[in-house]
Structure formats: C-alpha cells, structure tokens
C-alpha cells in the first residue's frame with residue numbers, strides 16, 4: 365500500500381529508529397515511547413489487522429513474535445518480563461492498519477491494560 369506509514373518505514377522512505385531488519389521483518393522504536401523499551405515489530409508484507417490473518421501467514425506471524433522475544437533478550441528484559449500487544453482496530457487503539465507488534469518492557473506494567 366503506497367500510503368502506509370509502516371510500509372514506508374520498512375522501505376526506508378520514512379526515517380525511523382530501526383533496531384532490526386531482515387528480508388521479512390523490521391523492528392523500530394515507537395515514536396510515542398512511554399516505557400523504557402517500546403519497539404514495534406512488523407512484517408514487511410502489508411496485512412491490515414489480525415482479522416485478516418490466514419493460514420498462509422502463520423510463518424510470518426511466527427517470525428514477528430520470535431523476533432520480539434529475541435529483541436527482549438538482547439535488551440536483557442526477558443527475565444524481568446515484557447509485554448507483547450497487537451492492537452486490533454480502532455477501539456483497541458490501532459492507528460496504523462499494518463499489523464504491528466508492540467514490545468513493551470523495562471519497567472513494571474499494570475494489568476489489565478486500559
């Protein structure tokens with residue numbers, strides 16, 4: 365999608381603080397950082413929401429989740445704990461319609477989230 369912010373970030377058309385990328389996955393610091401660690405992990409492929417996930421996406425979803433865990437390990441927040449969130453559609457706070465995983469950690473997190 366030509367007008368998708370996260371596609372543009374993945375294609376280096378919009379600057380972002382990229383912390384990891386390979387042929388299928390890109391991770392970058394969230395602009396609205398509230399936690400010590402708040403990183404977004406996306407697949408390069410544009411899939412709008414979790415509602416659009418099909419069996420053919422199982423591998424890429426797995427890669428996104430596994431990359432989040434790897435970044436948490438690099439940041440040394442694995443043992444203390446971190447949270448992974450996929451907001452889906454507007455009432456959940458999704459503002460960019462390209463599936464993205466929020467990796468949040470490095471501080472105590474309340475439960476349940478708001």
Ligand SMILES: [Zn+2]
Pocket residue numbers: 365368369370371372409410411461462
């Ligand atoms: Zn996109």
